[in-house]
Amino acid sequence: MTEAAIEVKDLEMRFGETVALGGLTLQVARGELFGLLGPNGAGKSTTINILTGLLEPTAGSTRVGGHVLPAQARAVKEMIGVCPQEFGIFPYLTGRENVLLFGELAGMPRRELKARADELLKKMGLDGEADRRVRGYSGGMKRRISVVTALIADPQIAFLDEPTTGLDPQSRRAVWDFILSLKERQRTVVLTTHYMEEAEVLCDRVAIIDHGTLIALGTPADLKAQNGAKDLEEVFLKLTGRRIREGM
C-alpha cells in the first residue's frame, strides 16, 4: 500500500451505554477511492464525523493527511471537503451562492473560484438552475449542489456521505463521473453508500462495518471471491444478515 491518507487505529466511540464504534482499525491510501459500507446504524457516519473533526473519539488514534486528530483539526480542515448526508447548504442562497460561499470559506481567490464554480455547476447539470434559490430545488438538485460545495476547493481528501441518495439515474451518473475524475487527479475519496453497485463501480476497496466493528475489508473482487458471491450486494447481505435495521 502507498502512503496512507487516513489511518485509524482501535477507534472507539461510545454515546453513554451505546457503543457506536468498537475498536475500528483501517487505512486509506492516498489517491484511493474507499467505500465505507454498512447497514443503518453500523457506525459509518460516526466514523466520518470523527475523521472530519466533528467528534472526538472515546479511544483510539486517528490521522488524516498526516495530521493527528483532534489535536491538529485545523490542519485537517484545510485539506478536506465534506458532503454530509443532510446537504448542509443554505436554503435562502442560490445554488451558485452556496458554492461560492464554501469556496470563500476554503480561501479560494475570487476569480479562480468563479471559474471553478461555473465548471462544476455545468458538470453537475446545474448551470441552468444555479441562480435559483436552493429552497425551490428538488432533493436531487440539493444533493448535487452539496457535492459541488464539498469539492469546490479541490480538496486532497473528500468525504462523501451518501452523495447519490435520492438521485435519478442521470444525476447519479453525473456524480459518479465527477467522483471518478477525482481519482484521476489522485484525490483520496471516502464514500459511504447504500447502493452496492455504486461501491462496486467506484471503489478501489471497501470496508463493511456492522455494530461498530469492521467485518470485511478488501477490493470488491476479493470480497466477492472470498464469499462466493456474484456481486457486492450478496456479500453485504451474507455478512450483515437480512434483518431490517433502524438508523441511529
Added chain:
Amino acid sequence: MNWQRVSAMVRKDLKGTVREPAALFILLLFPVVLTVIFAVTFGGIGGSGATAYQVGFVDLNASGPAGHWSADLAANLTATQILQIKSYPDNVTAQEDLAVGNLQAVLVIPANFGASCDAYRASPANTSSWVYTSLALYVDQGSMVATQAIPPIVAQSLVRTLESTVSASSSLPITVGSPALIDVAHRSAFDYMVPGIFAYGAIFITMTVGGSFSSDREDGRLRRLNTTRLTPGEFMTSKVVSNMAVGLAQVGLIFAVAFAIGYRPSTDVVGLALAFFLVSVLAVACVGFGLITATLARSSSAATGIAFLFVIPQMFFGTFVSGMAPSAVTASVGRFMPAYYVTDALTSLFLRGVPASNLVVLADLAWVGLASVLVLAVGILLFRKFGRS
C-alpha cells in the same frame, strides 16, 4: 482572523435576513409598522389631535377695581368653544408651558385693561377720554392653525366683551398686539416613545438569531461549517457584525419613518450617530441572548417561544413600554436590561437634547457595552458546551 471568510459569512447572513420572510418581517418590517401605528395612536401624526386650543391667560388686571372686565373677556374666549382658557399667575410661568407645547398661545391682560373698558363704556364716542392699552398675545409659531386662528378669535371676543355684539368696524381703545411667535417644542406621547422604539426593534434580533442557530443545527449546516476552515472566532465575529448591521438598518428605517411622520429629535448629527451606535451595540447582546435561546431550544420552533423569555423582559422593562407605567419596580428591574440603557441614553439625546458627550449618555453606553460583551460571552460558552448538538 481571516476577513474573507468573515465577509462571506456576513454577506450570507444579510442575504438570509432580506430573503427569509419571517426574518425580514420581524427585523425590518415590524419595527416600521410599529412606528407608524404608534405614531397614529399616540399623536405623532396629526399633531396633538386637540380640537380646542389651550390658551394661557395672565390677568394683570384681576386685582384692580375693574377686575370683572378681564373675567368677562375670559368667559367670552371660553364661549367660543375653540379656546380653552387656563389661568396663570404670571407671564413667566405661562411662557414656560408655551415653550414645551402645553399651550398654543398666551394672552396677557394689562393692568389698565379694566380702566380702559370703563372709559370706553362711559364715552364710546369720545375717543379723547379713552384709556388706550394693548393685550399681549404670544402664539406657538410651529402651529400654523394656532397662528392663523387664535388672534382673530381673541379680537372678536374682545369686541364682544366691550360691546356685547360683534362689530367688525368698531374702533376701540384696546387692541390685540401683533402676536409674538414662540418656538415651541411639540411633545406628543409618540415623541416620548421613539427612543424606546429604537431599542424595541433590536431586541427581536434575539428571536431571529435563536431561530437561525437552531435551524442551522437541525439541518446540519452548523456541522457542515464546522468541517470548513471557518474558525469559531470568525463564525461569531460574522454573527456579531451581521447583526450589528441589521441593528443599524433597523434604526435607520425607524428613524426615516419617524422623521417622515414629523418626529424631530433634539440632537445633532453626532448625537444621532451615537444613537445608531448604541442600538448596534445592543444587537450584540441580542446575539448573546439568541445563543442562549438556541442552547435551551431543542428545535427551531421551540426557539421562537424561548426567545420570548429574553424579549419580553427587555420589552417591558427596557423600552418605551416601561415608560407607560413608570414605577420604582420597573426602574429597578430595568437596570438589569441592556435595552434600558439604550432607551435611557436615547431619551437623554432625543428629548432632553443633551450633547453626545454628556456623562449620563456615556455611562449608558459603557453599561450597554459591558452588558453586551458579558451576555455574548455567556451565550458563546453555553452554546459551545451544550448547544452544538
